[in-house]
Amino acid sequence: MMMRYQGCILINYLTICIMADTLTNFELLEKRVWQGTPKYIFNSRIDIDRLETFEIAYGIVLSESYKQFMERFNGGMILAHSQSFYTDMLEDEPDGQKWSSYYFFTYNEVLEKYRDLRLDKWLLGDDFKGVYPIIPICRTPGPEHNLLFMFSEKGLNAESPVFAMFVNSNISSCVQVASDFNTFLGWYVNSEGFPPIGQVTGTISCHAFTDEKNIVEIAGQKETHLQIIKRSTAMLKLFPDDSWSYCTRGNAHFYNREANLALNDFNKAIELEENESFFYHCRGDVVLQYGSARKALIDLDIAVKLDPDNNMFLTGRADAFLKLGWLDKALADCNRILEKDGKYSLALYVRERVYKAMGEDELAQADSDLIDELS
Numbered sequence: 001m002m003m004r005y006q007g008c009i010l011i012n013y014l015t016i017c018i019m020a021d022t023l024t025n026f027e028l029l030e031k032r033v034w035q036g037t038p039k040y041i042f043n044s045r046i047d048i049d050r051l052e053t054f055e056i057a058y059g060i061v062l063s064e065s066y067k068q069f070m071e072r073f074n075g076g077m078i079l080a081h082s083q084s085f086y087t088d089m090l091e092d093e094p095d096g097q098k099w100s101s102y103y104f105f106t107y108n109e110v111l112e113k114y115r116d117l118r119l120d121k122w123l124l125g126d127d128f129k130g131v132y133p134i135i136p137i138c139r140t141p142g143p144e145h146n147l148l149f150m151f152s153e154k155g156l157n158a159e160s161p162v163f164a165m166f167v168n169s170n171i172s173s174c175v176q177v178a179s180d181f182n183t184f185l186g187w188y189v190n191s192e193g194f195p196p197i198g199q200v201t202g203t204i205s206c207h208a209f210t211d212e213k214n215i216v217e218i219a220g221q222k223e224t225h226l227q228i229i230k231r232s233t234a235m236l237k238l239f240p241d242d243s244w245s246y247c248t249r250g251n252a253h254f255y256n257r258e259a260n261l262a263l264n265d266f267n268k269a270i271e272l273e274e275n276e277s278f279f280y281h282c283r284g285d286v287v288l289q290y291g292s293a294r295k296a297l298i299d300l301d302i303a304v305k306l307d308p309d310n311n312m313f314l315t316g317r318a319d320a321f322l323k324l325g326w327l328d329k330a331l332a333d334c335n336r337i338l339e340k341d342g343k344y345s346l347a348l349y350v351r352e353r354v355y356k357a358m359g360e361d362e363l364a365q366a367d368s369d370l371i372d373e374l375s
Helices: 025-034 048-058 063-071 107-120 183-188 204-210 217-219 225-238 243-255 261-271 277-290 292-306 311-324 327-340 345-358 362-375
Strands: 007-012 015-019 040-042 076-078 136-137 147-151 160-168 172-178
Touching: 025 040, 025 048, 025 063, 025 183, 048 063, 048 107, 048 225, 063 183, 107 136, 160 183, 160 204, 172 183, 172 204, 204 217, 225 243, 243 261, 243 277, 261 277, 277 292, 277 311, 292 311, 311 327, 311 345, 327 345
Parallel strands: none
Antiparallel strands: 007 015, 040 076, 136 147, 147 160, 160 172
């Protein structure tokens, strides 16, 4: 059954309502694309599984209307001119197709740009820790290449608004331009691909939205081991040769008491990146807990040789020395750490046990007392 859609936006505090007659926004856009409208350049549909894998891999939740758009069109644009106008132009030329249009990113571009923003902790600052919640969806026309984005809907009770980051030579501003993606799409289609988003005023800023909806707190919620395993497995579907995803999943298996699965992942991580010290430390730790201390020492020693000043790696090797009964070597590693950092608790725990094994009860008690003070 056909539906009537009405979307509203705020422009200079006046409400402008967009009517799409008897077609939904998606149907209207599809109709124009299928009719071969020369200015409408959109891509073939993609499998919804790819979008869901993206969500699981990064711990985010995409807007349902945005997922519907991506599943049907996988990005694209409405051109300012007919395609013949752009003959022999490059995309990054001032009048190129993507340069001069509102360009919705393809799935692969969203994934790439999301990873870049996540790495830079864009808009959230260097202190941000957690699941990065900002999803880039579109680039605006012009030299500034302003960005349209949405928030992950994890923990939200409604669809995310669409926000725009406006940048010029003097200032940057980040404001809501539509209440949700479906509303923005209606505005976009009915304005023939060029909605006047710069005229939107009186709406919430993205910073106020993150505060109101507790975006940072939700993003920082601790994951369970099973959630980490699920997310890392999805990440490996996206990037099969990502050694760190194998390592992350391996540690989650280890803490979930699945030693064999952990070893399989650490083996694969080392196969992909044989000079990464942390991978050897992780594999050695599993073997030390569930297998042979002598065999574990091989990996733990490699980790120290690759990164000689790493306190965690030295502590791991000291623990292996202790379990093998090589007390002098264990004590030497602990002292090496504690000479640099006298409050490094992991080394104090191991040295306390070394002193007890040596019969040095007073020294062991001194370390135990210091550990209690630090806890």
